Amino acid sequence: MNAETLAPLRLALVGNPNCGKTALFNQLTGSRQKVANYAGVTVERKEGRLRGPSGRSYAVLDLPGAYSLNAASLDEAVARDVIRGCYPGEAAPDALVCVMDATNLRLHLRFALELRELGKPMIVAVNMMDAARRRGIGIDLVELERLLGVPVVETVAVRRHGARALVERIERMAEALHAPTQRLGKGADLHAETRRLLAATVRMPARTARIDDALDRWLLHPLFGLLALAMVMFLIFQAVYAWATPLMDLIDAGTAWLGETVGAVLPEGPLSSLLVDGIIAGVGGVIVFLPQILILFAFILALEESGYLPRAAFLLDRMMASAGLSGRSFIPLLSSFACAIPGIMATRSIQDPRDRLATILVAPLMTCSARLPVYALLIGAFIPQKTVWGVFNRQGLVLFGLYAAGVASALLVSWVMKQWRRDKGEHALLLELPSYRVPHARDLLIGLWERAMIFLKRVGGIILALTVLLWVLLYFPNGGADVTQSLAGRIGQALSVVFAPVGFNWQICIALIPGLAAREVAVSSLATVYALSTADDTAAAQALAPLINDGWSLATALSLLVWYIYAPMCISTLATIKRETNSWKQMAGATGYLFALAYAAAFATYQVAVLLGAG
Amino acid sequence: MRLAELPRRVPGIVASVEDQGPNDSIARRLRELGFVAGEQVEVVAVGPMGSEPILVQVGFTRFALRRAEAARVRLLDGAGA
Numbered sequence: 149m150n151a152e153t154l155a156p157l158r159l160a161l162v163g164n165p166n167c168g169k170t171a172l173f174n175q176l177t178g179s180r181q182k183v184a185n186y187a188g189v190t191v192e193r194k195e196g197r198l199r200g201p202s203g204r205s206y207a208v209l210d211l212p213g214a215y216s217l218n219a220a221s222l223d224e225a226v227a228r229d230v231i232r233g234c235y236p237g238e239a240a241p242d243a244l245v246c247v248m249d250a251t252n253l254r255l256h257l258r259f260a261l262e263l264r265e266l267g268k269p270m271i272v273a274v275n276m277m278d279a280a281r282r283r284g285i286g287i288d289l290v291e292l293e294r295l296l297g298v299p300v301v302e303t304v305a306v307r308r309h310g311a312r313a314l315v316e317r318i319e320r321m322a323e324a325l326h327a328p329t330q331r332l333g334k335g336a337d338l339h340a341e342t343r344r345l346l347a348a349t350v351r352m353p354a355r356t357a358r359i360d361d362a363l364d365r366w367l368l369h370p371l372f373g374l375l376a377l378a379m380v381m382f383l384i385f386q387a388v389y390a391w392a393t394p395l396m397d398l399i400d401a402g403t404a405w406l407g408e409t410v411g412a413v414l415p416e417g418p419l420s421s422l423l424v425d426g427i428i429a430g431v432g433g434v435i436v437f438l439p440q441i442l443i444l445f446a447f448i449l450a451l452e453e454s455g456y457l458p459r460a461a462f463l464l465d466r467m468m469a470s471a472g473l474s475g476r477s478f479i480p481l482l483s484s485f486a487c488a489i490p491g492i493m494a495t496r497s498i499q500d501p502r503d504r505l506a507t508i509l510v511a512p513l514m515t516c517s518a519r520l521p522v523y524a525l526l527i528g529a530f531i532p533q534k535t536v537w538g539v540f541n542r543q544g545l546v547l548f549g550l551y552a553a554g555v556a557s558a559l560l561v562s563w564v565m566k567q568w569r570r571d572k573g574e575h576a577l578l579l580e581l582p583s584y585r586v587p588h589a590r591d592l593l594i595g596l597w598e599r600a601m602i603f604l605k606r607v608g609g610i611i612l613a614l615t616v617l618l619w620v621l622l623y624f625p626n627g628g629a630d631v632t633q634s635l636a637g638r639i640g641q642a643l644s645v646v647f648a649p650v651g652f653n654w655q656i657c658i659a660l661i662p663g664l665a666a667r668e669v670a671v672s673s674l675a676t677v678y679a680l681s682t683a684d685d686t687a688a689a690q691a692l693a694p695l696i697n698d699g700w701s702l703a704t705a706l707s708l709l710v711w712y713i714y715a716p717m718c719i720s721t722l723a724t725i726k727r728e729t730n731s732w733k734q735m736a737g738a739t740g741y742l743f744a745l746a747y748a749a750a751f752a753t754y755q756v757a758v759l760l761g762a763g
Numbered sequence: 764m765r766l767a768e769l770p771r772r773v774p775g776i777v778a779s780v781e782d783q784g785p786n787d788s789i790a791r792r793l794r795e796l797g798f799v800a801g802e803q804v805e806v807v808a809v810g811p812m813g814s815e816p817i818l819v820q821v822g823f824t825r826f827a828l829r830r831a832e833a834a835r836v837r838l839l840d841g842a843g844a
């Protein structure tokens with residue numbers, strides 16, 4: 149039979165967290181990947197295609213990392229069920245590729261032995277062999293293969309062709325699948341067997357890498373470690389604000405040009421107005437913030453790959469625990485700075501359900517990237533560009549303050565929740581601090597691409613729909629002639645009674661309506677509101693900053709900034725909370741408390757600012 | 764002695780991991796991660812606040828443990844002294 153006509157063999161990549169599995173997956177499948185969720189849960193499912201030299205193709209599944217088949221988290225439970233072929237809607241894999249970190253064999257070999265007991269066809273990939281050689285670790289792969297009774301190959305996932313040997317073994321195995329020739333049987337001591345195998349096949353001069361010891365001495369130091377962490381965080385925020393500017397200017401100019409060009413070609417009327425004022429201005433005003441999101445995610449991905457993120461969790465664990473969270477909450481919360489949705493989804497790495505729920509509920513308080521457009525607009529319009537203490541940008545400092553306020557509020561809220569709950573049992577930390585690694589460009593780029601796609605899909609779907617809906621509210625019933633008489637104007641005016649005590653005018657009230665559905669829409673909504681309410685509507689979309697500077701008091705701007713620290717989250721976040729907690733009650737509770745906090749804080753800010761003369 | 768009481772940079776040998784209550788999943792996970800009899804452990808760092816959590820080297824791996832978790836690990840007496 150022709151190799152190309154065979155059904156693709158299903159391979160599952162399995163391994164401990166930090167074994168370099170995802171890098172190997174990227175190496176094997178390149179850009180031919182599909183990211184989705186496992187049915188019924190929000191554990192990320194990554195599948196890709198591998199085409200062997202024979203022309204045969206393979207469906208490669210990158211399973212969530214697991215330490216054991218005794219699942220202690222949802223990720224591990226999914227991995228276990230897929231491997232065993234009992235996950236609903238997932239076909240059982242034909243063969244397993246067990247990935248081990250060559251520098252951490254004692255831990256990873258135990259899991260390989262546990263997997264071998266399942267009796268499935270299996271290949272062991274000893275990954276990161278380059279790092280192992282640098283550390284003088286010698287592994288007799290031939291002997292290991294003989295003792296394990298399954299094919300063993302070395303891989304260097306981050307090097308070109310570093311998986312060639314693995315692909316060859318996969319091809320050879322595909323010809324004739326067979327179960328491992330050795331098994332230990334039930335109740336065997338996997339640790340004893342691991343020790344026996346290590347003694348027979350591995351020569352290791354030192355248990356740890358000298359570079360890890362040296363870096364940990366400084367980066368985990370009670371004083372210097374915290375200083376380094378603060379510097380890293382601060383650098384991220386300055387970078388997000390400063391580096392993205394040129395790109396954003398470019399996108400701004402492109403949007404304006406497109407709007408003008410389309411406006412000039414089309415005859416005046418509803419269609420032209422919809423395209424220029426609704427779709428182009430709205431979507432352009434959101435895409436413009438993609439550079440900031442990408443820069444932030446580049447930092448998060450690089451910190452994650454380098455092994456620094458778990459160190460940060462280690463440093464912060466005590467503080468987080470005293471606030472009712474865990475050190476593991478740090479990573480989901482940091483991800484929530486980019487978007488609460490991946491952040492809330494990342495809480496699945498928190499094994500303790502109670503810590504996990506607390507983290508989910510405060511994640512929306514982390515300043516997500518969708519709030520950046522609002523912050524950026526207001527800061528740009530109201531805070532003068534000035535250098536403070538010779539090095540810092542004042543606008544950057546205000547942004548940093550807003551982020552800090554979000555973090556402080558989250559800690560406060562979780563502390564209050566901790567005082568209220570009845571169950572005071574024990575939480576586990578049990579966090580592995582992997583070896584330091586230099587992040588690999590390809591893995592960073594693939595990660596960035598995935599995140600950008602997730603963001604853009606949200607822009608394309610929810611946000612575009614809402615921008616168009618808003619345009620409808622603004623354009624009808626009177627053709628956009630007078631916005632105060634439009635549907636949106638009437639809703640905004642009705643709402644402005646409620647929001648007068650916090651200083652919001654009716655334009656802001658209109659923007660809050662779609663802003664509830666997705667925060668970043670608020671800016672494009674404002675642009676639309678102002679674009680249609682001024683005579684010269686081609687220049688208005690770009691001229692939003694000076695416009696609001698003229699039209700709003702400083703107190704209103706500050707009140708809106710503070711509102712957005714807490715702003716009741718977008719519908720997508722609410723949907724994610726509902727899905728992750730599987731409870732409408734939790735979702736309603738989260739919405740209610742955020743609404744109350746936002747109103748109270750904005751009220752206080754506005755009233756104080758007015759008293760101080762900023763009204 | 765227990766792992767939670769082991770001073771920094773002093774090697775100890777694991778005697779056993781004790782369950783605290785029935786079905787102690789933390790104890791089971793500790794055993795899976797390599798805290799088993801005869802294994803050498805060492806506290807290599809402690810957290811900046813209240814010396815918590817502790818960073819424990821076991822085998823080739825480093826794990827951050829809270830003191831309450833580390834208290835489940837009993838060490839051989841005399842080892843490391």
